Amino acid sequence: MRTARILALAAVGTLTGALAACSGDKTDDAAAAGGPISVKATDTACEVGRTTLGAGTTHFKITNSGAKVTEFYVYAAGDRVMGEVENITPGLSRELRVELPAGTYEAACKPGMVGQGVRTALTVSGSASPLTEDAALAAASADYSRYVQSQATTLVDKTTEFAAAVKASDVAKAKALYPVARTYYERIEPVAETFGDLDPKVDGREDGATKELPFTGFHKLEKDLWITGDVSKDGAIADQLDADIRAVAAKAQTEKLSPLQLANGAKELLDEVANGKITGEEDRYSHTDLWDFAANVEGSKAAVAALRPALEKRDPQLVKSIDGGFAKVDAELAKHRAGDGWKLHNQLSEAELKGLSDAINALAEPISKIAGVISAK
Template sequence: MPLSPRTPLAVLAGVGALVALSACDSTDSASGGAAGAPGPIKVEASDSSCAVATKTAGAGNVTFEITNKGTKVTEFYLYAEGDRIMGEVENIAPGLNRRLIVEVPEAGKYQTACKPGMAGNGIRGDFTVTGGAQKQTDTNAQKAEATKSYATYVANNTDALETETQKFVDAVKAGKVDEAKAEYATTRVYYERIEPVAEKFGDLDPAIDVREADLEPGQQFTGFHRIEKDLWVTGLKPDTPQIADKLVTDVKDLVAKTKTLQLSALDLANGAKGLLDEVATGKITGEEETFSHTDLWDFQANVDGSKGAIAALRPILQERDPALVSTLDKQFANVQALLDKTRVGDGFKYYNQLSQDEIKAFASAVDALSEPLSKVAEVVSK
């Protein structure tokens, strides 16, 4: 998860309010927790505070409703120990609301965090979950099948990520710059498809995917984007081979951890929306691949990953809200049609080759897709 300020999608498209408001168009019947008080837990975020209405909730589905009363775009997170992300919602523009529904089956100590400007470790507060609840994936056959299907999708992509990262690193260490450049974007596809899963593991996502603009004081610049800069801007450096080796080690660590991760249906729903937030805050603005300008490869991968999660949830959604499924299909197709127009051979145009009209068209299409995606978690949580 990149942690530096970014240009919100609403600035580019002028229609971002629709996305944020749609996340709150449901009634207040959602429970703050299986054993908690009815209604979502209100969170009032500003540029200097993160006021969470209650510091406790019962285990189960916990719903937060975040209002941004500050002047900066913000994010909201629920963390478990070790900064493991239980749930997150990004790209909350000033004056707007977003809702986060997250499954928390285990009692314990957690932390909430608002990140004004989408930067740093956030304004944190302690949060306690009481009681206990069986994971939905243990008790609902449809949800169990959905998470099983998505686990296969994750395994296929992480296995490919490990293989392709090794090939990329081998080219870097051999000084084959042109070959490494050719491998860079196609390797990152496998990471971008499953980024919400990678974000579950504390420092692994920053180690693999941190951007230079996001570095905290004293933080080492590592991972894909450090090598990206070496390949496209500065030239390979004496420590590039060590950075490359660390990337392989971190990717292998990620692959191993994903094999034991137990995801819930809500994780899939939130991940599908989170991947579109990634597009809105990085790919559309051209900030993700600032040295190589290969943002559209990432864009396609994020869309693929979101579709993968929705495909796993499709039987549930079709049964509970078939109209939502039809809308999702339509809006995914619209985004894909725009991406297809930018294809060049097996890849895409470089981001700096896009016109402002093309960027605005992408922004509007992503907004239109984000609106129905914001409803998936609530449908799944019923």
């Protein structure tokens, strides 16, 4: 989940969806010269260097000049996520490449990583050859879509089992099923996050809840299972989680993902690990974070595997670097196996957590280059 995931973030404010003060014809010197479009994010504004764009791949460079950790999103109608960058800490810059056909969109900066964010309208016109005109990239999108569909199907089955155990007040069984069901969600979370409010309903945290999106889903049930041990009143929440997961799965069956969404998703999953699982924030009540950690890594691997033929043709050295990074992550993670699952987060020492963190950060560096490689003409 993308809200409140960094331990150093002590207090965050909620922003309304007010539009940033950017004129529609604003230009950006770097973008005009062929560089990325600059985005200056502060705690109150989201200044996008250019808001009238040509169809095709758009490259943004987001600099956080505020005091709060922020995120940057590009939304289509209905808040469908076309691309995102999370956990941009104060003083740092991150980049995002996103493929946009002609239409109207919104860019959003989210100081504190909560709320609707400060939004700026974007207009995209003209036409451009899609990246999927490359046969290898078209095959990558098709292959990964099949992976998402298979994971979504099993996600429905496991979530239904979990919800049934909750409704039966079988606490022991529900606890055993909780991390297993989440595994299938965590593998495809970047896809689920594109579907508007479904992700916060399924995976939202208590400190990110709003009047419009109250605390429900997996983590509400997690809290009741591990903290109070009483789920006798959670039948409606279990039913809603089951329904929301079925909605995610239904959308996943028809979702057409662009090659850049695969590339960005592979990186987002590693960001999930670095900023939620390593810290123990994600599953703070059950401490089953390593199940999510492993699932995020597996999902990233699947996206890279789909893109492999195109990457091997364009940058074989990058592929070797990525393979080496995954091998090191797998070796570090394997140290914490416990039967068919994993050790609890609170059973790991600071040194062990640092080993996992170092391996993920090292892998994230070559993974971050994939989008630039596949979008290059």
